[in-house]
Amino acid sequence: MADPAPLPKRQRLATSAAAEAAALGPAAQQTAAPPLQQQQQDGQQQQPKKAKQVVMPTPVPPPTAPTDPAAWENAVLLIDKSKGWTSFDVCGKLRGALAALLRKKNKEVKVGHAGTLDPMATGLLIVCVGRGTKAVDAFMAMQKEYSGTLRLGEATPSYDAETPVEERLPWEHITDEALLSARDGFLGGVQQLPPMYSAIKVGGQKLYEAARKGKEVERTPRTVTVDRFDLWRDEADAQSVHFRVVCSKGTYIRSLAHDLGRALGSAAHLTALRREAIGEHRVQGAWDVEQLAAQIAEQRRRMWQQQQQAAGGEQAAAAAVQEQPQAVAEQKQEQ
Numbered sequence: 212m213a214d215p216a217p218l219p220k221r222q223r224l225a226t227s228a229a230a231e232a233a234a235l236g237p238a239a240q241q242t243a244a245p246p247l248q249q250q251q252q253d254g255q256q257q258q259p260k261k262a263k264q265v266v267m268p269t270p271v272p273p274p275t276a277p278t279d280p281a282a283w284e285n286a287v288l289l290i291d292k293s294k295g296w297t298s299f300d301v302c303g304k305l306r307g308a309l310a311a312l313l314r315k316k317n318k319e320v321k322v323g324h325a326g327t328l329d330p331m332a333t334g335l336l337i338v339c340v341g342r343g344t345k346a347v348d349a350f351m352a353m354q355k356e357y358s359g360t361l362r363l364g365e366a367t368p369s370y371d372a373e374t375p376v377e378e379r380l381p382w383e384h385i386t387d388e389a390l391l392s393a394r395d396g397f398l399g400g401v402q403q404l405p406p407m408y409s410a411i412k413v414g415g416q417k418l419y420e421a422a423r424k425g426k427e428v429e430r431t432p433r434t435v436t437v438d439r440f441d442l443w444r445d446e447a448d449a450q451s452v453h454f455r456v457v458c459s460k461g462t463y464i465r466s467l468a469h470d471l472g473r474a475l476g477s478a479a480h481l482t483a484l485r486r487e488a489i490g491e492h493r494v495q496g497a498w499d500v501e502q503l504a505a506q507i508a509e510q511r512r513r514m515w516q517q518q519q520q521a522a523g524g525e526q527a528a529a530a531a532v533q534e535q536p537q538a539v540a541e542q543k544q545e546q
Contacts, residue, residue: 268343273498276506280313285342287350289497292336298327301336301500308507309340312514325350326460326489327410331373334486335494353490354438357456359483361468364450366478368422369408370465380477382450390452393474394440402432403466435462451482 268287271277290301306322313320323344325337334357337350364382367374405411407422413430421428439457456464465481472479487494 265346265349266342267346267349268339268341272496273503276503276510278510283309283313283340286340287343287346288338288340288503289492289494290336290338290500290503291494291497292328292333292500294333295330296500297330298324298336302338304500304504305338305340305507308504308511312507312511323347326355328486329371329373329465329484331371331481332484332486334484335489335492335497336486337489337492350489352460353492355458355460355462355486356488357458357464358454358485358487359456359464359481360445360451360453361471361479362451362482363472363475363479364477365480366469366472367480369480370406370463370469371408371481371484374408376480378478382475382477385475385477387444389475390442390444393471394442396474397440397467397471398437401435401437403435403463403470404432405430406463406465406469408465409463433461435459437462437467440467452479455487 266285268285269282271282271286271288277283288305292298292301302322302324306317306320309315309322310317310320321341321344323339325339325347328334328336339345339347339350363385364380365376366378366380367376405418407427407430408419409417411418411430413421413428416428418428418430436459437456438459439455441455443453445451445453454468456462456467458464458467464484468479468481485494
């Protein structure tokens with residue numbers, strides 16, 4: 212009699228598993244579950260994770276800083292950054308002032324900004340303090356508005372006036388109509404190449420570090436959105452063009468000026484930039500960082516004086532208590 216044909220592999224595995232379960236007895240059969248079935252049960256038991264809700268910080272508007280130190284536990288500030296300051300400089304100035312007020316070390320005071328402004332740029336910088344730093348990403352995601360000036364016919368390595376002009380091209384042929392026609396190509400979704408002089412990291416190195424060494428690093432274009440791009444010539448200098456831009460997070464205005472120049476068959480670089488708004492927050496309601504730091508320092512001085520006066524009063528009261536028994540004894544001796 213011929214041997215029976217071998218069972219398929221999947222059927223052999225199922226038969227083997229059933230035999231093992233039978234050998235273990237009824238109790239084991241009830242407790243044992245196939246791996247796939249167990250995974251399905253585990254999946255049904257898992258609850259979906261709730262998204263973390265960020266509590267937006269409390270605004271601290273000018274012209275008067277809060278007198279209660281607790282106000283800085285979850286705060287947001289609008290700062291009108293001056294030219295020459297880095298965003299890090301602004302945070303450092305405020306961190307030092309608040310550390311003195313709250314009697315903490317600098318590293319114990321959380322201060323962070325919601326979007327870098329180049330040293331050459333001025334305008335709105337949102338700074339979060341304390342638990343407010345958890346809302347930085349929410350502010351960074353908001354739409355931005357800028358105003359500024361670009362210069363036609365001249366290109367720089369940094370795309371702005373922070374580095375010397377390295378290329379000059381004819382610009383006199385560019386009419387106002389050509390300017391606006393080229394502008395239309397930069398409205399809506401735009402593929403933008405970040406400038407070499409930027410803090411973006413490629414291969415663990417910041418691009419501006421490579422740029423300062425004269426190296427060119429391959430970058431990946433990023434999609435940004437330009438909702439508004441108004442242009443008008445300077446009345447006294449036709450080579451200078453003023454603009455107003457409303458755009459998404461991550462848009463480099465320097466790259467926008469540079470790319471516009473190339474689209475016109477010439478060159479261009481940024482000579483002035485001011486951030487007017489982030490979301491609904493406008494620079495008109497912003498602090499001067501040095502004035503704010505001075506107010507915080509004055510509050511710290513007043514608090515110190517009040518503490519000294521309170522300590523002096525307590526010492527005087529204690530001295531009076533100590534002198535009272537002696538005065539009573541002297542009165543008895545006189546009697």
